[in-house]
Amino acid sequence: MAVNVxxxxxxxxxxxxIIEILxxxxxxxxxxxxxxxxxxxxxxxxxKGKPIQVQNLAEFDFSSATLALFxxxxxxxxxxxxxxxxxxxxVVDNTSHFRNVTEVPLVVPEVNIHTLNAHSGxxxxxxxxxxxxxxxxxxxxxxxxxxxxxxxxxQSVSGAGKRAIEELAAxxxxxxxxxxxxxxxxxxQIAFNVIPEIDTFQENGYTREEMKMVWETQKILEDTxxxxxxxxxxxxxxxxxxxxxxxxxxxxxxAAQVIELLSIAxxxxxxxxxxxxxxxxxxxxGSGTDAVYVGRIREDISSINGINMWVVSDNIRKGAAxxxxxxxxxxxxxx
Numbered sequence: 122m123a124v125n126v127x128x129x130x131x132x133x134x135x136x137x138x139i140i141e142i143l144x145x146x147x148x149x150x151x152x153x154x155x156x157x158x159x160x161x162x163x164x165x166x167x168x169k170g171k172p173i174q175v176q177n178l179a180e181f182d183f184s185s186a187t188l189a190l191f192x193x194x195x196x197x198x199x200x201x202x203x204x205x206x207x208x209x210x211x212v213v214d215n216t217s218h219f220r221n222v223t224e225v226p227l228v229v230p231e232v233n234i235h236t237l238n239a240h241s242g243x244x245x246x247x248x249x250x251x252x253x254x255x256x257x258x259x260x261x262x263x264x265x266x267x268x269x270x271x272x273x274x275x276q277s278v279s280g281a282g283k284r285a286i287e288e289l290a291a292x293x294x295x296x297x298x299x300x301x302x303x304x305x306x307x308x309x310q311i312a313f314n315v316i317p318e319i320d321t322f323q324e325n326g327y328t329r330e331e332m333k334m335v336w337e338t339q340k341i342l343e344d345t346x347x348x349x350x351x352x353x354x355x356x357x358x359x360x361x362x363x364x365x366x367x368x369x370x371x372x373x374x375x376a377a378q379v380i381e382l383l384s385i386a387x388x389x390x391x392x393x394x395x396x397x398x399x400x401x402x403x404x405x406x407g408s409g410t411d412a413v414y415v416g417r418i419r420e421d422i423s424s425i426n427g428i429n430m431w432v433v434s435d436n437i438r439k440g441a442a443x444x445x446x447x448x449x450x451x452x453x454x455x456x
Contacts, residue, residue: 130157140167191216250364268369277361280362363402363403369424370428401416
């Protein structure tokens with residue numbers, strides 16, 4: 122059955138990618154509505170080779186759509202997602218606004234698709250760094266349990282938006298031209314640097330990005346006993362996040378068993394050759410693709426039940442747009 126779909130934030134990086142993925146995966150779209158701010162209204166986006174005019178979100182009648190995919194920021198979702206639901210729309214929200222709301226499912230299709238059954242009109246998409254981590258860890262969690270996760274993320278600038286991408290490009294050009302870089306978006310120079318700060322600092326010394334990984338992992342895996350310790354770092358990469366994950370399992374599992382589990386896990390591609398270059402990286406594997414790549418799988422020599430791994434995934438695609446469309450596909454029978 123064809124569905125009328127509204128894409129909120131259609132001119133942003135995630136919104137444009139959602140539209141591309143709807144086309145790539147042949148999602149049964151009847152009418153598609155591209156929605157944006159008053160500044161974006163009147164511009165166009167392409168769907169199946171045809172220009173679609175962007176409409177002003179504030180003036181849109183959501184009763185025209187059955188499904189709304191939001192990716193325009195938390196404040197926009199806070200205002201317009203409830204209005205869309207009141208108009209009979211089902212909302213898949215790709216912002217942080219509803220993630221911690223108890224009655225709103227926080228969904229990664231490869232991990233907890235069953236929670237869709239409890240939605241009341243809004244489904245939340247987790248943070249991009251959480252998504253790739255739980256996709257990689259769910260098979261291990263199911264097999265032997267996980268008691269603790271220690272993760273360091275190496276996150277691309279696209280996670281901070283279009284202006285951050287432009288800042289990295291401009292700073293790189295300036296430095297290679299012998300000029301002083303301009304710092305406006307990031308807290309410090311990002312070109313040829315790494316910045317251990319993503320989102321705002323919390324009272325406990327962690328950043329909100331780090332705490333998102335704690336809250337969201339526990340909610341998605343439905344296990345508040347899992348201890349999660351995260352350090353989130355911004356790196357001078359345009360697209361795709363990488364993560365070094367060190368976990369402690371409840372029961373013993375060796376590296377060979379982990380490789381076997383992940384080799385058949387949905388959404389996961391294992392690249393673990395233990396030779397030079399035999400591992401995934403953001404640029405050579407993750408960027409522009411849909412899988413969660415896992416490599417450097419090994420037993421932690423400092424922990425009896427420890428496993429280490431390296432996880433890479435495109436934060437705009439699997440970490441946002443693809444995850445939203447996968448949820449939409451799962452919702453189709455009920456729309």
